[in-house]
Amino acid sequence: MATDPSRPVIELPPQYDPSVVEAPGYQRWLDAEAFTAGRPDRADRPPFSLVIPPPNVTGSLHVGHAFEHVLMDALTRLKRMQQYDVLWLPGMDHAGIATQNAVERALAKEGLSRHDLGREAFVERVWKWKAEYGGQILGQMRRLGDGVDWSRERFTMDEGLSRAVRTVFKQLFDQDLIYRAERIINWCPRDRTALSDIEVDHREIEGELVTIQYGPLTVATTRAETMLGDTAVAVHPDDERYRHLIGTMVPLPLTGREIPVVADEHVDPAFGTGAVKVTPAHDPNDFEIGQRHGLPSITVLDELGNVTAHGPFQGLDRFEARPAVVEALRAEGLIVAEKRPYLHSVGHCSRCGTVVEPRLSLQWFVRVNPLAKRAGDAVRAGETDFVPPEMAARYFSWVDNMHDWCVSRQLWWGHRIPVWYGPDGETVVPGPDEEPPAGPGWVQDEDVLDTWFSSALWPASTLGWPDVTPDFERYYPTSVLITGYDIIFFWVARMMMFCTFIAPKVPFRQVMVHGLVRDSRGRKMSKSAGNGIDPLELIDSYGTDAVRWTLARAANPGTDVPLSEEWVQGSRNFVNKLWNATRFALMNGADPALPLDEAGLSVADRWILGRLSEVTAEVDALYNAFEFGKACDALFHFARDELFDWYVELAKVPLRGEQADADRTRAVLGRCLDTVLRLLHPIVPFVTDELWRSLNGFTDDTQTLALAQWPADIGLRDPAAVAEMTRLQELVAELRRFRTQQGIASRRKLGAVLLAGDEATEAFAARWSPQLASLADLTIDVGSAAPDGWETLTAAGMSVALDLLGSIDVDAERARITRALAAAAKEIAETSGKLNNQGFLAKAPENVVAKIRARHEAAVSDQDLLNERLRRLG
């Protein structure tokens, strides 16, 4: 049974070149419609769906995206091979504030601001930006090999998704879950918009605490300028020091106003002076105190952070006003304690880094309590699982302690709030398909919604919600969400809130949480730190598969992933190894289609097929548990250490031997490689598809691993074959070690006689002597006694006589020893220049001395050994 002669012979070059394989490979998948969900041939298969965490249209994909995409792609490729009807839905996020900032920066280079263009022209400009950068991202996804269904691509500002936003807004409004109110919100004076709590980063800042005299009381503050807006001083109701002052008025310096002293539980008597200035318009706590005591709120800072209060400070920036106010107070002798440094946490805009100003402002809020309760309960009830489970704690810590969500943004790019205000103070929220009220005096709210408002609907809106489309019915809820732990609050929790509100099913059954990509020293990658790696540059240098393999191999659920270029090189090497092992198999006629005669298998065949079975089962389980790193590890070691290093080497003997042995080996090798390529395909899709097609002699473009069957455990296990292989490996290792220790060049054949003592060893010797000869570079005989003068080595139950003296090139060995002695002596001289009477240096780092001494001793003992042998030789 020789290889089918009509089969095309495919020759591979000795090095894998990703640049000629990847682009045609991706096109082949597209042409085969491999990534299209709902293929007619899978109509009766179960669906498996996931949505991409939509990247921002700003900029391009970074290495974190690459990592996330590799995980999603590996998972969907696995499921596709398992013959699910897979939907991986791609798309992008309009990323309101980030995109608006980016476009504004571009405009600034032309000397323009968004106000020069006006709202309509500016928004048009952003759409143009989106067309340009969005296209760039899509190209990058192709390079990564992402098997997404391009026919279902979505954008958060698509008409359909915008309608979903209006629909949910209307529903929330009608159920009193969204409301407009004047509240303290986080205000970014640079971006001039409100921010939600999680868009604020808290950083420890060294501030200055000053203590100010308010009549009979003193108060401490780090934000002196806000005192212009104080409307009370608060003390603890039980504080004996101040009880007599409660209800009295105290003078507010610099303003000529008087403010009341109020009692409030919030005040900690042990902190500072025990008396707190109350600025309801510029501090969330103070606002609460103000509400409790009916205090007025006086706004003293405008939207730029400039002082609005009348007087000498008017128009000053808040950071100019701060020292100015302190100076003015000092001039009046009202600074009772000097400034002292004080470490406290200050909010910064997560987008631009500006210090956030708490500010009283009229905004729209989502009443999150009922929504968050349901979102938390869904996870508690097991409707959605977190992987790894510890990550659920982060989720709960948020949904269980959430404040109302400020969703209005004073931006132009985003979903405009679907609310109209009438001439007589009416507030109307029309249905998503209704005409808004028109006529004199009617205006739409100027603001847009937080970008996460539409993201929260993503799994439902991309599938057609609010319409019950065929896609929505088939693919919702999605099977799994893959995202980073940094995004649980922003996105996962909000999707759970909104989707359980509208659907009312959970948006996904599982959340697989991955870590962040870090550099080789564990530091977070960022452009500013200069340690960022562009995944596309790595791909250009080493190929997509090498980059994917590097990331996947380090992927343990929930933990961070280090990345450095040299590890990608290592991956590239493995990919190339895979290429060459397959190349060898092809050159030797391996073919998965050859029949496998189980009865005629050799020990080596039964060993490798058994191991193949085990690894198939192991990898299957690991993939399903999202243990990509461990799956890669198992495959790496099986492929390299067992299949390539041992089976392929052993196969060289039968492949060059009898026809029947050769054909049997071709069948086994073909089968093993075919299976390994399938198992590797989810991680390294390009090279495996190319090799698999070559190995199987496929030339038809529709034949692709992307749609091939996932391998099943063929159920072969052969402990006896494993035991015998282990024995062989030990013997070979011992022979090689012996050779190295004796300094016999590996090119030189070492004469050997396998000493068969009994029937079992005789059989072993007869079976393996050709392979032993090839693996350990021996010329080999089987006998019962060691020839005179030969040395005997015993390992793994076999005794082998070795013709050591006949194998040594005396002149070469003598030269080698002389060289070693000279090198050691030179090293000694270079290290200290002084030798003690034993020939070793007296003073040098101990490890250096030890190293040199060892080398010197080794050379001396080699010399002794050689002399001894020469003497015996006569």
Added chain:
RNA sequence: GGGCGAUUAGCUCAGGGGGAGAGCGCUUCCCUGACACGGAAGAGGUCGUAGGUUCAAAUCCUACAUCGCCCACCA
């Protein structure tokens, strides 16, 4: 202030009551007809510290130290 996690070979990390592992790096030899993006043989760790449980602890418990991360309305 609260919570979570980490501490294992030079670096980055797996492992998890009974033989101390991987990748990369390092040393020596070898360009042998799949592959030098390769092969072979090696060196290297008292698994953070101190106690405890156990026949047995890198692994479980307690405390401590150090380092991360997250949350929080600390004037």
